[in-house]
Amino acid sequence: MIVMNLSIKIFIALILSVVVGLIAGEPALPFINWWIAPIGTIFINLIKMMIVPVVFFSLVVGMTSLGDTKKLGRIGLKTIVLYLFTTAIAIVIGFGIAGLIHPGVGLQIASDAAVKVKEAPSIMQVFVAMVPANPIEAMAKAQILPVIIFSLFVGVGILQVGGERAELLVKFFDAAAEVSYKIIGIVMSFAPYGVFALLLPVVAKNGPKVLLPLMSVIACVAVGCAIHAVAVYSTLAKLWGxxxxxxxxxxxxxxxxxxxxxxxxxxxxxxxxxxxxxxxGVSREVSSFVLPLGATINMDGTALYMGVCTLFIANVFGVDLTMGQMMMVILTGTLASIGTAGVPGAGLIMLAMVLQAVGLPIEGLALVAGIDRVLDMFRTCLNITGDGAVTIVMDQEEKKHAAA
Structure with missing residues (x-):
């Protein structure tokens, strides 16, 4: 009997969803939307159900495991710097790939084809929103950054209390984190079915159109993400881990x-x-801090996507970007990644900020919005891969520091 691991099962489900979706086509959409799509929604809800518990319990455990607020500051500063550094590299790679393929050359867009994008928050609004007035409300709304801040305060408070009373809380949070991981394992056993149900309606509705239009942009983002993952992330994992x-x-x-x-x-x-x-093999104390932080501020895939899409929109409108404008894209995109939530569609907010910063027509978003779902798949995949690579680096750095 052949036993397939979960990754293979998920990949098979992904391929099957494309094949079945293309064969079934739009006539089958009513049946798919009524009977199959809800299974995907249930799977997403099961994952979302565990986001806040995992972040809260794991971060508190990570904090108390560090045992030293100075150690927390050291890890935090190094982590943020490394995340921003890889983000800047991602934008440069996006520019390089787009510069070779020249997406958008020869295309035209109607000037009134605007798309509505939620206004991006200012940097001070981001800082204010980081501190929750009501941490329970932040948890209920799954606002990860405020939950992270509250978790850090709880962890510091436990460290300050110390003694037997603190030990009781440490054991509670440690047990709660273990229970959360077990539940995740149960949820993940349903992943192949959830993946199939999520992608099938998308493919059935759009058919070949989900991949064919603006293929050059999709190719740029896909190739750029692959290069960044191999050249940057796997190199970090090799050198440090x-x-x-x-x-x-x-x-x-x-x-x-x-x-x-x-x-x-x-x-x-x-x-x-x-x-x-x-x-x-990453330690829990490091991963419990670095990964939630990465899910919030590490947007390398989105940054690479901005580099590609900025050149794409500039080509569509016949604008030659200067070196100064490209540097502005790198700076704006790197800083904007801190304030962009790790949810579907957040890349359009960042792209709108970048277009405004370099004076490109905001109407260009209409073209990108049409294929944003496809692009979002690649950039989100790169984002979380970067979270893992940086976590390996920070784990090894802490082990070296402990041995010194």
């Missing part, structure tokens, strides 16, 4: 497929935390 590229991507395969399907860094977070510890 001693993982070969095959070992690294095998350990990341499940969460990469979940991210590719759900287009949500937050939805992939519980699986990422579980597998980084079990398959890549």
């Amino acid at each position: 001693g993982h070969t590229p095959m070992q690294f991507f095998r350990g990341m395969s499940e969460q990469m497929l979940i991210a590719f399907t759900t287009c949500s860094s937050a939805a992939s977070l519980p699986v990422n935390m579980k597998n980084c510890q079990e398959k890549l």
Whole structure:
């Protein structure tokens, strides 16, 4: 009897959804939307159900495991710097790929084809929103960044209390985190069915159109994400963690497929935390801090997508970007990644900010919005892969510091 691992099952489900969707086509949409699509919604809800518990319990455990607020500050600063550095590299790779393929050359767009995008928050609004006035409300709304801040305060409070009373809380949160991981394992056993049900209606509705239009843009983002994952992330995992590229991507395969399907860094977070510890050997204290932070501020895939789409829109409107404008895209995109939530569609908010910063027509969003769902799959997959790679680096750095 052949036993397939979960990653293979998820990949088979993804392929089957494309094949069945193309064969069934739009006439089958009513049946698919009524009977099959809700299964995908249930799967997403099951994952979302565990996001806040995993972030809250794991971060508190990670904080108390560190045992030192100075250690927390050291890890936090290094993590943020490394995340922003890889984000800047991602934008440069996006520019490079788009510069070679020249997406958008020869295309035209109607000037009135605008798309509505929610206004991006200012940097001060982001800082204010980070601190929850009501942490229970933040948890209910799954606002990850405020939950992270509250978790850090709880962890620091436990460290400050110390003694037997603190030990009781540490044991509680540790047990709660373990229970959360077990529930994630149960949820993930349903992943192949959830993936099939999520993608089938998309393919059936759009048919070949889901891939054919603006293929050059899709190709740029896909190739750029692959280059960044191999050249940057697997290199980090090799140099710091001693993982070969095959070992690294095998350990990341499940969460990469979940991210590719759900287009949500937050939805992939519980699986990422579980597998980084079990398959890549990262300590719980480091992964419990670095991964939730990465799901919030690490947007390398989105940054790469911005580099490609900015050049694409500039080509469509016949605008030659100067070196200064390209540097502005890199700076704006890197900083904007901090304030963009890890949810589907957040990339359009960042792209709108970048277009405004360099003076490109905002109408260009209409073209990108048409294929944004496809692009979102690639960029979210890259985002969570970067979270795993940076976690490996930080884990090894802490082990070296402890040995020194």
